[in-house]
Amino acid sequence: MPGITDDLAARLPPQDLEAEQAALGSCLLEPGAAARAFEHSAWGDYYREAHKTIAKGIHALLKSKTPVDLVTVTSWLRQAGQLDECGGPEYLTALIGEVPTAAHVVRYAKIVRECALRRRLIVIGDDLAGMMYEGSNGFLDDAAQLLRDTSLDVERHAAGDQKLESLVEFMWRDRPPVEYLIEPLIPKRGFVLLFGPEKHGKTFLGMDAALSIVLARKCLGHFWVPEASNVLYLAFEGEESIYEERFARLLAGRGLDWREGCPTTLFFRRVQTDLATAEGFGMLRRFVEECVPQLVVLDPLRDAFPGVNLNASEEMAGAICTPLKHLRDDYGCSILLIHHPKKPSGEDSDTSVSWASMGSRTLPAATDVNLAIAAGGIEEGRFAVHLTTRYRPIPPFYLELQGDPGQPLKVVYGGDVDRRRRTESALALEEVLRQGPATLAELEESTGMSRRQIQGGMAALRKDKGLASQLREEGSRGTGKRWWID
Numbered sequence: 001m002p003g004i005t006d007d008l009a010a011r012l013p014p015q016d017l018e019a020e021q022a023a024l025g026s027c028l029l030e031p032g033a034a035a036r037a038f039e040h041s042a043w044g045d046y047y048r049e050a051h052k053t054i055a056k057g058i059h060a061l062l063k064s065k066t067p068v069d070l071v072t073v074t075s076w077l078r079q080a081g082q083l084d085e086c087g088g089p090e091y092l093t094a095l096i097g098e099v100p101t102a103a104h105v106v107r108y109a110k111i112v113r114e115c116a117l118r119r120r121l122i123v124i125g126d127d128l129a130g131m132m133y134e135g136s137n138g139f140l141d142d143a144a145q146l147l148r149d150t151s152l153d154v155e156r157h158a159a160g161d162q163k164l165e166s167l168v169e170f171m172w173r174d175r176p177p178v179e180y181l182i183e184p185l186i187p188k189r190g191f192v193l194l195f196g197p198e199k200h201g202k203t204f205l206g207m208d209a210a211l212s213i214v215l216a217r218k219c220l221g222h223f224w225v226p227e228a229s230n231v232l233y234l235a236f237e238g239e240e241s242i243y244e245e246r247f248a249r250l251l252a253g254r255g256l257d258w259r260e261g262c263p264t265t266l267f268f269r270r271v272q273t274d275l276a277t278a279e280g281f282g283m284l285r286r287f288v289e290e291c292v293p294q295l296v297v298l299d300p301l302r303d304a305f306p307g308v309n310l311n312a313s314e315e316m317a318g319a320i321c322t323p324l325k326h327l328r329d330d331y332g333c334s335i336l337l338i339h340h341p342k343k344p345s346g347e348d349s350d351t352s353v354s355w356a357s358m359g360s361r362t363l364p365a366a367t368d369v370n371l372a373i374a375a376g377g378i379e380e381g382r383f384a385v386h387l388t389t390r391y392r393p394i395p396p397f398y399l400e401l402q403g404d405p406g407q408p409l410k411v412v413y414g415g416d417v418d419r420r421r422r423t424e425s426a427l428a429l430e431e432v433l434r435q436g437p438a439t440l441a442e443l444e445e446s447t448g449m450s451r452r453q454i455q456g457g458m459a460a461l462r463k464d465k466g467l468a469s470q471l472r473e474e475g476s477r478g479t480g481k482r483w484w485i486d
Helices: 004-010 017-029 033-037 049-063 070-079 088-097 105-134 139-158 167-172 202-215 240-253 278-291 313-331 362-366 417-433 440-447 451-463
Strands: 180-182 191-195 231-235 266-270 295-299 334-339 369-373 382-389 397-402 410-416 471-474 482-485
Touching: 017 033, 017 049, 017 088, 017 105, 033 049, 033 105, 049 070, 049 088, 070 088, 105 313, 180 202, 191 202, 191 313, 191 362, 202 231, 202 240, 202 266, 202 295, 202 334, 202 369, 202 410, 231 278, 240 266, 240 410, 266 278, 278 313, 313 334, 313 362, 417 440, 417 451, 417 482, 440 451
Parallel strands: 191 334, 191 369, 231 266, 231 295, 295 334
Antiparallel strands: 369 382, 382 397, 397 410, 471 482
16 A cells, blocks of 8 residues: 555646746737746746746846747747757747736746745755754754755745846836826726716716727827727626616717627626625636736725725725735736715815825825816816826826716816916906006906916917917016006
8 A cells, every 4th residue: 555655756746837838828928928927937937848948038038138029939949959849839839829818927927936936845845854864964954054045945935036136237227118008097007096076077087998998099089098908897886777878878979889889898897795805806806817807997996895994004005905906916907996085175176186085195105196086167067187197297187078968978188277277367368458458466356367377378378379469568577567469
């Protein structure tokens, strides 16, 4: 009867060949996937020799700053005289066919690395057992050193593949440009927060962004969408009929009848599950694996995580930010959170943002892009959106809702806020100055504008080719100076 030792000897070392194939296929499929994979695994982690050789070639190309794709990897293996050993071009092509998308490359790479670590620990266990049986001089010191090395291996695995580099290396390291689902609103693999008061268009903006991505059409008719991608939209409040009516109106606003032109790559679900629970977050992961979205929309955040105290920084970080970032990293998708503000601004200006998102500042600090819709503008259907991003400064812009209730709805870009305000200031000044000369104080009184707004309006008038020649002024600088338009 075979003993335990015989059973152990008959076992295959820990491995996951499907994960190895998926990781390598992802690296060949999409530019940038290889760099993400090798942040979490090394070429020596692969079990099958052919896979290890292919991974070594990919790593060599990354080090030489050569783009990684089917052609470059095939060429490297051919020059190394190892192409046939790896199955030839046919096998490399077959690897690409193993994965429909490279979105999960990090997950595959982590599986490969974990299996490699398990194999390493088995070898170390065998070495320790041998030391104990032999009991040679100094075996305790040798065992202690081996255990220390093992601990370092485990720590390195837990840390990923992070390596120390000098400031010079850091500054000269090549960094790929930021890629976007919607430029510059939603970066790929981004963490985005959209918040604003009730009835200020935040859900319409989120829905229009989702439609723009699946249709590969400009968002708000202005912001560029490079390519079509799948979107998962999960609603946590309101009746399904409300979303049905809103999507129908938005599609009609784009000239599409939902009966014929409804996109099949936008996945929608009205959900009543708390994502802070294991069951709820497991459901979210299952949905993401099923539809492979590039964007996941959670609307609104408060109802998606009802059991979380949004005012507690540690709870928000542990129950919301960290799990969602892991989801993003595991599946390579972007996350869009639609949220409520902390409190109304108390001001009538549609360009003022004197409030913050509801709850702790942990959330906006953790996101890559914050889209804040300012209070005011309900009567005109025009709302100012203030955008802060880690990548580049973006001036605030107007969001306009065009369409009567029950009719096709267009959500459009209404222009740069500051530029539009300067234009409006210039029009108000032109009307007053055509009536006769006016001092600065008289302009303030008649228009109700501040001195800074008047200065901006005057600058706009001077740049207007039609009005610049008609604009007159007299007197010295100060209270005695007057302007008028002939």
